[in-house]
Amino acid sequence: ETIDATGLHVIPGAIDVHVHVREPGFSHKETWTSATRAAAVGGVTTVFDMPNTNPPTASVAALDRKHAIAGSQAIVDYGLYGLIGEHNLDQLEAMAQAGAASFKLYMGSENPLVPCPPDGAIVAAFEILARLGIRTTVHAENTPLLTWRGETLRAAGRTDAAAHLEQHIDLAAVEAVSRTAIFAEWTGAKVHIAHESTRHSLPHIRFAKARGVDLTVETCPHYLFLSTDDGGRLGDNFMRVKPPVREPGHAGPLWDALLDGTIDMLSTDHAPHLMSEKTRDVIWDCAPGFPGVETSMVLMLAQVSRGRLTLGQYVRMACEAPAEAFGMFPRKGVLMVGADADIVLIDMSKTGRITAAGLHSIGNATPFEGFALHGMPVRTLVRGKTVALDGRPVGPPGWGRPVTVRRT
Numbered sequence: 001e002t003i004d005a006t007g008l009h010v011i012p013g014a015i016d017v018h019v020h021v022r023e024p025g026f027s028h029k030e031t032w033t034s035a036t037r038a039a040a041v042g043g044v045t046t047v048f049d050m051p052n053t054n055p056p057t058a059s060v061a062a063l064d065r066k067h068a069i070a071g072s073q074a075i076v077d078y079g080l081y082g083l084i085g086e087h088n089l090d091q092l093e094a095m096a097q098a099g100a101a102s103f104k105l106y107m108g109s110e111n112p113l114v115p116c117p118p119d120g121a122i123v124a125a126f127e128i129l130a131r132l133g134i135r136t137t138v139h140a141e142n143t144p145l146l147t148w149r150g151e152t153l154r155a156a157g158r159t160d161a162a163a164h165l166e167q168h169i170d171l172a173a174v175e176a177v178s179r180t181a182i183f184a185e186w187t188g189a190k191v192h193i194a195h196e197s198t199r200h201s202l203p204h205i206r207f208a209k210a211r212g213v214d215l216t217v218e219t220c221p222h223y224l225f226l227s228t229d230d231g232g233r234l235g236d237n238f239m240r241v242k243p244p245v246r247e248p249g250h251a252g253p254l255w256d257a258l259l260d261g262t263i264d265m266l267s268t269d270h271a272p273h274l275m276s277e278k279t280r281d282v283i284w285d286c287a288p289g290f291p292g293v294e295t296s297m298v299l300m301l302a303q304v305s306r307g308r309l310t311l312g313q314y315v316r317m318a319c320e321a322p323a324e325a326f327g328m329f330p331r332k333g334v335l336m337v338g339a340d341a342d343i344v345l346i347d348m349s350k351t352g353r354i355t356a357a358g359l360h361s362i363g364n365a366t367p368f369e370g371f372a373l374h375g376m377p378v379r380t381l382v383r384g385k386t387v388a389l390d391g392r393p394v395g396p397p398g399w400g401r402p403v404t405v406r407r408t
């Protein structure tokens with residue numbers, strides 16, 4: 001194919017290491033087809049899929065099944081997370097051999113599909129993953145660990161206390177980040193902090209890095225562009241996401257940390273739900289999370305246009321840092337794009353607005369409705385082949401391949 005890139009910017013495809021594709025189990029929210037079409041249009045050429053599906057990706061059989069589904073539908077490349085549970089530690093190595101790109105640990109999950117292992121099991125898991133040389137991504141939040149007569153606060157009927165903790169006490173996330181870093185230092189494990197949401201974690205992250213812990217950290221657009229002040233516009237229940245979007249005063253320090261490298265990378269925690277699932281009367285009945293793969297690059301390019309960051313800084317946080325942290329490059333210093341032509345062409349003069357209706361995800365309940373855009377990806381190539389053109393996915397289903405990661 002002949003490509004005319006006159007006047008366009010050329011960057012590597014974004015690598016989003018935090019995506020909930022939803023299949024198997026929740027295909028009414030998203031499928032491998034819809035998620036990877038959204039990713040392609042959004043300039044994302046590799047997604048790492050989270051294991052909180054049904055069944056959860058906690059065994060070789062579940063991983064094989066997900067590889068089959070992804071392989072037949074995906075139009076961008078993908079890595080699959082394996083789940084770390086208290087009862088599957090003896091299977092982590094086999095899952096790694098079966099192609100798990102990374103592993104995910106939930107601290108503070110109340111989802112029975114992905115229960116939260118006790119600290120002893122977390123340390124045991126970190127020891128195994130350290131030996132395997134695989135980075136482990138941690139959902140570092142601990143509110144459900146505060147129990148009352150052996151039950152979580154919510155299960156024990158103390159819903160006001162549980163609500164207050166989940167929505168307002170960001171020290172519950174700070175504690176879990178700090179505990180993760182301590183366990184990583186003990187075991188020598190490489191860990192990755194998912195969806196960093198609060199400025200109060202930043203000193204703990206800096207402290208761990210200064211002590212030599214192999215810690216990487218991501219944040220997501222909803223923590224950079226929103227605050228609790230947006231609850232009035234969007235509805236507090238709609239805004240529910242884990243961890244919660246914080247009060248005004250956090251986004252600025254998170255931006256600074258992302259630009260100075262304390263936070264290594266940008267991911268999205270792409271967590272699509274139907275609008276009906278996000279707009280229920282009781283906050284606990286509202287599904288947490290937002291779609292993100294299609295809106296992250298355009299949101300950031302609008303900030304590039306405003307001069308808040310350079311395109312080079314964006315490439316560092318969205319393309320290079322994830323490739324480096326998760327071992328997706330053939331040699332140190334060799335950029336992923338040089339290896340296999342995952343490329344995005346950007347038209348920095350193109351303007352528009354985000355609309356839920358225009359997104360390719362099934363669960364399209366975006367908090368960024370109406371956000372003004374300046375700079376958009378106009379063509380996305382995966383391994384040299386165009387998979388999205390002018391806002392439309394064009395890739396053939398099944399073009400996406402599992403990534404190979406280097407273990408160190």
Ligand code: NCD
Nearest residue numbers: 020139241242269271288289
């Ligand atoms: C995620 C989801 O819906 O799967 N939701 C969220 O609010 N982030 C789960 C998660 O990442 O913890």
Ligand code: ZN
Nearest residue numbers: 139194195242
């Ligand atoms: Zn999470």
Ligand code: ZN
Nearest residue numbers: 018050269271
């Ligand atoms: Zn998530």
